């Protein structure tokens with residue numbers, strides 16, 4: 263019966279998908295395809311700059327903006343392979359949530375939200391809408407997590423409240439709450455538009471002296487006495503003192519262009535969301551809904567519903583196969599998406615009446631431990647990285663960029679950047695086979711239950727001590743530290759009962 267149901271979902275999806283092609287797009291959705299261009303770009307690279315930023319996405323734009331704020335604008339050049347902010351309209355769901363797994367990440371996200379609000383107050387559009395977000399719980403463990411978040415919220419400065427299923431439905435009448443035990447309501451959360459945000463940050467930067475060179479790509483990053491000394495591009499070379507790698511999911515590839523090479527262990531995975539056509543009477547202030555036990559999220563965008571999620575087993579992609587923006591939205595895979603579609607139809611039954619506009623399959627970079635990669639590279643002084651944004655790049659950009667700029671300008675940051683630093687990686691983490699194996703598991707962690715002592719199951723047994731077999735045979739349960747298998751505890755195992763733990 264279930265299999266039949268799934269097949270029906272697939273047939274139904276395929277029908278909706280085909281029907282989209284034959285329909286004329288509404289003007290609202292046309293507006294989403296329209297991307298503005300940046301005025302005042304350079305036509306040639308200068309011979310020298312203090313800082314060169316590689317990448318004109320939201321992260322590169324935010325770093326340029328913060329450098330300009332500190333008066334370094336006239337000494338900063340952004341190099342972008344294609345166009346600034348290109349393609350980002352369809353490449354992000356735009357959710358901006360303040361709760362993150364650690365205090366350090368929360369502080370960075372709070373800085374990003376402040377930046378969105380400041381830009382809006384200045385009249386620069388960012389798409390910021392403070393519609394709040396509602397997190398749903400389907401089981402008691404999830405409710406325990408929310409209770410813990412509620413108590414953390416006091417010292418972390420995130421106003422939020424625990425709510426009943428009835429209140430969840432009042433906050434979002436679209437929801438079916440029959441299996442919901444409760445939720446967490448975070449009124450300060452919202453949504454932003456990555457393209458508008460990138461353009462506003464870049465415009466502010468250009469007005470404050472930053473030079474932006476489009477259609478130009480970095481081919482090498484050079485060093486002298488272990489320090490960055492220059493960058494080579496297809497438009498010639500430029501001397502510089504600092505280099506910031508903001509190349510999104512190409513950051514690993516850009517790391518390989520440096521001499522010596524820089525490890526930036528990340529790999530893109532497919533990330534899906536569907537976008538409906540406009541839905542009558544949909545409240546524009548519909549909160550962002552996150553239902554992590556069903557791996558899904560949804561929000562309102564331009565009168566339509568945007569709904570996606572983090573399936574437990576993701577599909578990695580090799581970044582070399584994606585050479586330009588037009589390939590960045592890879593072909594959709596309805597069979598892969600059906601895990602999420604089933605859950606979405608369960609949570610919002612009226613979605614089955616909605617007309618689909620498109621299923622977007624964008625790519626996003628994930629690091630092997632599901633944390634951002636930010637800081638100075640151990641291989642080369644003054645080489646900074648801000649990448650591995652694991653689908654929260656909009657929430658991260660402002661804060662991560664502020665911290666990066668503090669490290670460049672002041673030599674230290676007021677934020678605690680320790681857990682995000684590049685020296686947590688070894689060469690083995692940058693190995694492609696390891697990354698391809700590991701990142702399948704990483705997006706699922708995003709919405710997984712954060713049990714203590716969580717260990718990844720993939721990419722294991724890479725570094726073993728000589729006594730590993732003896733430890734294992736005596737019931738050791740291993741944890742991984744710098745790729746090294748270390749016994750975390752010992753389980754009593756019965757006679758003739760082999761341990762099934764890694």
Ligand SMILES: Cc1cc2nc3c(=O)[nH]c(=O)nc-3n(C[C@H](O)[C@H](O)[C@H](O)COP(=O)(O)OP(=O)(O)OC[C@H]3O[C@@H](n4cnc5c(N)ncnc54)[C@H](O)[C@@H]3O)c2cc1C
Nearest residue numbers: 317319320321343355356357480510624653654655656657
């Ligand atoms: C489907 C989807 C949904 C998402 N939803 C959300 C969300 O809800 N909330 C959220 O906060 N985030 C979300 N994200 C993530 C967010 O969109 C990204 O993290 C963010 O856009 C990454 O920005 P970036 O500047 O780091 O990278 P990019 O936007 O990829 O920019 C990198 C730039 O570097 C350039 N480049 C690469 N190589 C070179 C080179 N050699 N020389 C010069 N330039 C180069 C590229 O052309 C590109 O423009 C989502 C992502 C996807 C795919």
